[in-house]
Amino acid sequence: MPDALTHLCGGLLARAGWRGPMVPVFVAGAMLPDVLSRLPIAALLFFSRHVHALPDFAFDGWMPLHLPAGIVLWSLLLTMFSPEGMRRPVLGNLLAGATLHVALDLCQRHVGLGYPLLLPFSGRDLEMGIFGSEATIPWLPVLVPMTALAWWAGGRLRPGR
Amino acid sequence: MLSDRHRTCKLLALSAALVALCAWYAWHASTIAVGYDRCMADPAAHDGEVLELSLWYIDEVLADRYLISRTERGVPVLGPTAGLAPGQTVSVVARFDAGARALVELRREVHHLRRAKYALGIAGMLLFLGYAAWQFRWQAGRLALRA
Numbered sequence: 001m002p003d004a005l006t007h008l009c010g011g012l013l014a015r016a017g018w019r020g021p022m023v024p025v026f027v028a029g030a031m032l033p034d035v036l037s038r039l040p041i042a043a044l045l046f047f048s049r050h051v052h053a054l055p056d057f058a059f060d061g062w063m064p065l066h067l068p069a070g071i072v073l074w075s076l077l078l079t080m081f082s083p084e085g086m087r088r089p090v091l092g093n094l095l096a097g098a099t100l101h102v103a104l105d106l107c108q109r110h111v112g113l114g115y116p117l118l119l120p121f122s123g124r125d126l127e128m129g130i131f132g133s134e135a136t137i138p139w140l141p142v143l144v145p146m147t148a149l150a151w152w153a154g155g156r157l158r159p160g161r
Numbered sequence: 162m163l164s165d166r167h168r169t170c171k172l173l174a175l176s177a178a179l180v181a182l183c184a185w186y187a188w189h190a191s192t193i194a195v196g197y198d199r200c201m202a203d204p205a206a207h208d209g210e211v212l213e214l215s216l217w218y219i220d221e222v223l224a225d226r227y228l229i230s231r232t233e234r235g236v237p238v239l240g241p242t243a244g245l246a247p248g249q250t251v252s253v254v255a256r257f258d259a260g261a262r263a264l265v266e267l268r269r270e271v272h273h274l275r276r277a278k279y280a281l282g283i284a285g286m287l288l289f290l291g292y293a294a295w296q297f298r299w300q301a302g303r304l305a306l307r308a
């Protein structure tokens with residue numbers, strides 16, 4: 001995955017010129033695949049390395065939350081916690097944000113498994129291999145100010161929205 | 162489908178489906194993944210098997226090998242060690258050598274920016290959590306956007 005800051009900037013950039021009440025939901029969709037899957041894995045890896053070794057399944061089980069089948073399920077689940085009249089736009093924005101997240105991740109290349117997008121129907125993995133898994137980091141000093149500028153400019157172009 | 166009708170049933174069904182998907186994948190991954198421990202359980206059967214180890218940590222560097230850990234600990238990899246140091250993150254493609262009871266490195270990538278990525282990842286997550294706390298509120302059992 002690109003780092004979380006890149007995903008956050010990506011979500012905000014994508015909606016900089018297209019504001020509205022659902023922007024936070026879109027940004028949540030762009031961040032939640034990592035929050036729900038990578039964050040627990042990182043915490044468990046830390047525990048496993050420094051406290052007590054854990055079996056493989058403790059790590060593997062989180063992976064579907066980062067793949068389309070899991071994303072659809074947790075998006076539906078979260079949507080059911082929103083007010084009834086807002087569920088369609090909430091679901092649409094969660095899924096759109098998560099799609100942006102997955103699209104960014106698919107641009108990477110890793111040693112080993114890529115992303116088995118069609119799970120549980122197929123285990124075939126996919127990555128486009130355009131950049132390495134840390135390649136976005138040197139660009140953050142450009143990306144963060146660019147996001148802030150785009151967000152500021154987007155607000156000025158569309159006052160009151 | 163998105164209405165409040167049978168909402169509790171829908172929440173339970175979605176939660177059950179999510180748990181089932183994750184449990185199935187954990188089982189599925191355990192059946193397809195070949196790791197060093199599995200190779201060592203039957204070395205002759207796995208001799209020459211190629212393993213792809215993505216984002217493992219270097220524990221120790223010796224003259225002719227280095228030891229790496231992630232879900233398994235202290236996996237020995239035979240290969241050049243110049244420039245390697247404990248604490249670095251590497252991805253390795255390696256062949257299991259039953260005679261040496263170790264992996265023989267075929268390809269290696271050192272992730273020099275991995276620590277920076279973790280730090281930025283934490284910063285991004287914290288920013289997001291702050292943003293979410295600012296934008297959403299919990300009200301009468303529902304997650305609502307702040308006006």
